[in-house]
Amino acid sequence: MHRLLIAALMLPLLTAAAKAPPASVPTPQQRFGDLFVAVQMKQVFPDGKTFVDAVPRQSDAAIMAAWRACRCGDDLPKLRAFVAAHFIAPETPPAPRPAERLPLTEHIDRLWAHLTRSTPTVPAGSSALTLPRPYVVPGGRFREMYYWDSWFSMLGLPIAGRQDLVEDMVVDFGNLIDRYGHVPNGTRSYYLSRSQPPVFYLIAGLSKDAATLATRTRQLRAEHAFWMRGEAGLKPGGARARVVRLADGNVLNRYWDDSDSPRDESYREDVELANATPDRDRRQLFRDLRAAAESGWDFSSRWLADGRTLATIRTTRIVPVDLNSLLYGLEQAIAANCRTLGDTACANAFAARAEARGAAVRKHLWNGRFFADLDLDTGRANDRVTAAMAFPLFAKIATPDQAQATAAALTPLIGEGGLATTTVHTGQQWDSPNGWAPLQWVAWQGLQNYALAEPADRIRTHWLATVAREYAASGKLLEKYDVIERRPGGGGEYPNQDGFGWTNGVTRALMAAGGTPQ
Numbered sequence: 314m315h316r317l318l319i320a321a322l323m324l325p326l327l328t329a330a331a332k333a334p335p336a337s338v339p340t341p342q343q344r345f346g347d348l349f350v351a352v353q354m355k356q357v358f359p360d361g362k363t364f365v366d367a368v369p370r371q372s373d374a375a376i377m378a379a380w381r382a383c384r385c386g387d388d389l390p391k392l393r394a395f396v397a398a399h400f401i402a403p404e405t406p407p408a409p410r411p412a413e414r415l416p417l418t419e420h421i422d423r424l425w426a427h428l429t430r431s432t433p434t435v436p437a438g439s440s441a442l443t444l445p446r447p448y449v450v451p452g453g454r455f456r457e458m459y460y461w462d463s464w465f466s467m468l469g470l471p472i473a474g475r476q477d478l479v480e481d482m483v484v485d486f487g488n489l490i491d492r493y494g495h496v497p498n499g500t501r502s503y504y505l506s507r508s509q510p511p512v513f514y515l516i517a518g519l520s521k522d523a524a525t526l527a528t529r530t531r532q533l534r535a536e537h538a539f540w541m542r543g544e545a546g547l548k549p550g551g552a553r554a555r556v557v558r559l560a561d562g563n564v565l566n567r568y569w570d571d572s573d574s575p576r577d578e579s580y581r582e583d584v585e586l587a588n589a590t591p592d593r594d595r596r597q598l599f600r601d602l603r604a605a606a607e608s609g610w611d612f613s614s615r616w617l618a619d620g621r622t623l624a625t626i627r628t629t630r631i632v633p634v635d636l637n638s639l640l641y642g643l644e645q646a647i648a649a650n651c652r653t654l655g656d657t658a659c660a661n662a663f664a665a666r667a668e669a670r671g672a673a674v675r676k677h678l679w680n681g682r683f684f685a686d687l688d689l690d691t692g693r694a695n696d697r698v699t700a701a702m703a704f705p706l707f708a709k710i711a712t713p714d715q716a717q718a719t720a721a722a723l724t725p726l727i728g729e730g731g732l733a734t735t736t737v738h739t740g741q742q743w744d745s746p747n748g749w750a751p752l753q754w755v756a757w758q759g760l761q762n763y764a765l766a767e768p769a770d771r772i773r774t775h776w777l778a779t780v781a782r783e784y785a786a787s788g789k790l791l792e793k794y795d796v797i798e799r800r801p802g803g804g805g806e807y808p809n810q811d812g813f814g815w816t817n818g819v820t821r822a823l824m825a826a827g828g829t830p831q
Contacts, residue, residue, distance in 0.1 A: 337502075337505050337506060337571075338442075338502040338505055339502065340365075340440070340502050340503040340505075340577050341364065341365045341440055341502070341503060341577050342365075342503070342574065342575075342577045342580065344373050345373070345376070345377065345380075346377070347380075347386070348376070348377065348380045348386075349364070349577075349580070350580070351386040351392060352364050352392065352396060353580040353581045354580070354581050354584065355386075355389055355392055356581065357389075357392060357393050357396050358402070360454060360807055361577075361578055361579050361580055361581055361582070362454055362578040362579075362807075363402055363403065363454075364396070364400070364402075365440055365501070365503055365577045365578050366403045366440060366441075366456060366501070367396075367400040367401060367402050367403060368400065368401045368403075368436045368438060368439045369399060369400055369401075369437075369438040370398075370399050370400060370401060371399060372437075372438070373438065376399050379395075379399065380395070383395050403456060405453060405454060405456065406427075407811070408424065408427060408452060408789065408790075408811045408812050408813075409423070409424070409427055410788050411423075411788075414785075414788065417780075417781060417784055417820070417824075418821060418824060420784070420788075420790075421469060421473070421790065421817045421820065421821050422469075422472075422473040422821075424790070424812070424817055425449060425469075425470065425473055425475060425478070425817075427452075428449045428450050428451075428452055428466075428812060428814055428817075429447050429448070429449055429450075429478065430447065430448060430449075430450055430456075430457075430458075431444075431446075431447045431448075432444055432500075433445055440501045440502045440503060441457060441500060441501060441502075442457075442489070442497070442500040442501065442502065442505075444458065444485045444488065444489075444500060445484060445485065445488055446481035446482070446484045446485050447478060447481050447482075448463070448478075448481065448482050448485050449463065449466050449467070449470070449478065449482065449814055450812075450814065451466070451792070451810070451812055451813055451814040451815065452792075452810060452811060452812015452813045452814055453792070453810030453811055453812050453813065454807060454810060455499070455810065455812075455814075457499045457500040457501055458482075458485065458499065458500045459498065459499045459500075459509070460486075460496045460497070460498060460499065460508060460509035460510070460512070460513075461509045461510040461512050461609050461751065462751075462814055462815050463482060463486070463516065463814070464512040464515050464516050464519075465750060465751045465754060465814070465815035465818050465819050466814035466815050466817060466818040467479055467482060467516065467519055467818060468754070468818040468819060468821070468822040469817055469818035469819070469820070469821035469822055470818070471519070472821050472822065472825050473821070476521060479519050479520065480520055480521070480522055482516065483516055483517055483519065483520045483522075483525075483529070486513055486516055486517075486532075487513075487517075487528065487529060487532040490513070490532045490535050490536055491532065491535075493505060494535060494538075494539050495508050495535075495536060495539035495540075496508055496509070496511075496513055496536065498606065498607060503576070503577035503578060506570050506571040506572040506603070507569070507570040507571065507572075507603055507604070507606060507607040508539070508540075508607055509607060509608075509609050510608065510609050510635060510636060510639055511536060511540060511636070511639050511640060511643055512639060513532070513533060513536055513643075514533055514642055514643045514646035514647070515642070517529040517532070517533060517646075518646065526650060526653065526654065527654055529650070530647060530650040530651065530654060533643065533646060533647050533650065534647055534659075536643070537640075537643055537644065537647060537663075540555050540556075540566055540640060540643075541555075541556055541564075541566075542554055542555070542556070543555070543556045544556045544558075544564060547564075549561070549562050552567065552629075552689070554569050554571075555567055555568070555569040557632055557689065559673070559677060560692070563669065563672075563673040563676075563677065564669070564670075564673075565632050565637050565670070565673055565674075565677065565678075565687070566632070566636055566637055566640055567604070567628075567629060567631060567632050567633065567636070567689075568604040568605065568607045568608045568628055568629070568631075568633060568636060569600075569604050569607065569629060570600060570603030570604050570606070570607055572599075572600075572603060573596040573597070573599050573600040573603070574596075574599055575587075575599055575602075576599075576602065576603060576606065579602075579806055582806055583598075583599055583602055586598070586602075586623060586624060587599070589624065590624040593624065597629075598624075598626070600629060601616070601626045601627055601628045601629055602626060602628075604616075604628035604629050605626060605628045608628065608633060608635075608636070609751075610701075610734075610743040611742075611743065611805075612626070612741040612742070612743060612805070613699070613734065613735065613739075613741055613743035613744055614697065614699075614735055614737040614739050614741065614744050615631070615633075615686060615697065615699055615701065615735070615743070616628040616631060617739070620697070620737060620739075621737070621739055622739075623741065630688065630689045630690055631686045631687065631688060631689065632677070632678070632686060632687035632688075632689060633686050633701065634674070634678045634684045634685060634686055634687075634701050634702065634704055634705060635701045635704040637670060637673075637674050637678065638674065638704035638705050638707065638708040638710055639704065639708065640670060641667050641670045641671050641674065641708050641710055642708045644663045644664075644666045644667035644670060645663070645664075645667045647659070647663040648660045648661075648662075648663035648664040648667060651663065671710045674705055674710050675705075675710060675711070675712065675715065677694065678694050678705070679694060679715060680693070680694035680695065680696055682696075682718060682722055683698070683702045683718060683719045683721075683722035683723075684701075684702040684704070684705045684711070684715070684719055685697060685699075685701075685702060686699075686701070697735070697737075698722060698725060698726065698735065698736045699726075699734065699735045700723070700726055700732055700733070700734050700735070700752040700755075700756060702719050702722060702723065703719070703723065703752070703755050703756035703759040703760070704755060704759070705719070705759075706719060706720075706756075706759030706760060706762055706763055707755045707756075707758050707759035707762065708759075709762055711763070713763065716759075716760075716762075716763035716765065717763075717765070720760060720763075720765045720768050723756065723760075723768060724768070727768060727771050727772055727775070728775065728796055728797055729775055729778075729796075729799065730748060730775055730776070730778075730779040730794065730795070730796030730797060730798070730799040731748045731753055731772060731775045731776030731779050731794070731796040732748055732752055732753050732756050732772045732776065732796065733745045733746060733747070733748050733796050733797065734747050734748060734749060734752060739804075740804050741804055741805060742793060742802065742803070742804040742805030742806075743805075744804070745797065746795045746796060746797035746798065746802070747793045747794065747795060747796070747802040747803070747804060748776065748779070748793065748794050748795075748796035748802070749792075749793050749815075750776075750815045750816045750818070750819035750820065751815055751819065753772055753773070753776045753819060753823070754819045754822070754823070756769075756772055757769050757772050757773050757823065760772070770827075773823050773826075773827055774827075775796075776796070776820075776823065777820065777823055777824060777827075778799075779794050779796060779799050780794070780816065780820050782799055783800070783801065789811045790811070790812065790813050790816045790817055790820065791809050791810070791811060791813055791816060792809055792810040792811075792812070792813045792815075792816065793809060
């Protein structure tokens with residue numbers, strides 16, 4: 314399409330994208346100041362997420378007045394007693410273990426009730442965000458609704474006869490966009506400064522309620538405006554928030570976070586990393602850590618300058634192949650919805666955006682052998698082998714030749730336990746030897762899109778065998794698995810979690826898709 318026509322079609326979209334974000338809800342870090350710092354740095358709770366999910370027993374003002382009078386920040390026993398007196402710590406009920414081992418599919422279908430929550434109201438002072446309808450949580454320490462987790466969990470709901478819960482969650486996500494202008498990482502105040510991989514178009518696509526198409530399309534457009542905020546007036550070679558304009562004028566996106574402070578839920582870890590890295594700008598370090606959290610891959614060698622060390626993280630200097638593939642899908646979905654609704658201008662504008670983005674992905678996020686992240690400092694796609702290369706196949710951006718080459722490049726990641734995340738062992742959870750349910754699904758579906766059945770089948774059968782093996786051994790479905798040794802995964806900032814939403818959903822969907830014995 315001619316550049317002038319594309320520009321004309323995009324003008325109203327640029328205007329929408331330029332709107333400022335809504336005011337944020339104060340986070341526990343902002344509300345409790347030096348009390349918050351003391352609790353997190355002294356490790357009153359082993360997991361930093363516990364305190365930010367705790368519910369205060371009194372008003373913030375009353376608690377802070379008592380804190381100033383207490384002067385107990387340096388005395389750990391007194392600090393613990395103070396926190397216990399003024400906050401209610403969250404409880405995490407364990408996933409149910411049936412006395413008699415059920416078939417895997419039946420166990421998964423029963424877990425949905427255990428993972429379903431309803432929070433039309435929340436206690437005063439809670440960091441939790443209200444939602445109008447019931448929803449599914451991942452499980453374990455993840456007590457709230459998460460963004461990209463949810464779509465993969467939702468894949469299993471219709472198979473279990475829970476289309477009602479799918480419709481509820483579509484409403485919940487749309488409600489978040491209406492209230493905050495985007496879908497936050499999770500439904501807590503401390504997650505509002507960032508989002509996660511933009512899968513609302515996939516979530517909305519699960520709805521069977523045709524009467525809500527116009528509402529869902531309006532919300533999809535609002536989410537697109539969030540990701541494109543800062544695009545207007547951005548010069549070639551520039552970057553602003555989540556938008557980058559390359560030297561040739563192509564517009565792509567990166568992960569970001571609107572805050573540059575330590576993460577509330579990992580405050581101590583972030584501060585200690587900054588203290589151990591005095592040569593780095595602290596604010597930029599915190600921003601890059603937060604941007605990696607927005608990616609969902611927190612943390613991975615993808616974001617590390619040396620490919621090994623968290624202190625070298627530089628997420629905001631990378632244009633990710635997964636993010637731009639999903640935004641291409643979002644733009645296509647909006648165009649298709651607008652055609653159905655009879656809005657030709659919208660349909661043409663978003664079709665043009667998708668066309669331009671797809672061409673830019675094929676050009677700039679292709680290293681000659683496979684799809685990869687673009688390094689803004691070198692101006693080239695890197696040569697790191699990661700499962701993210703499957704996203705352009707999932708979104709149907711790749712040419713047939715690119716799909717074939719990418720399938721070949723995925724081969725080192727496909728082992729007896731499923732698809733590994735990367736080829737690098739760093740101790741970070743989004744690296745080898747870990748495999749994750751969402752990446753199995755994306756790679757399997759992406760390869761299927763190009764009739765690459767052999768590697769798709771290997772990923773599917775090997776992953777399901779790993780999940781079934783651990784279920785037989787422990788009765789658990791886990792957040793992540795070591796797909797090299799075929800055992801529970803490890804690494805990262807917290808222990809492997811049991812529950813677990815996206816493993817349940819992807820496993821159920823892959824079993825249904827391939828006729829695996831139940």
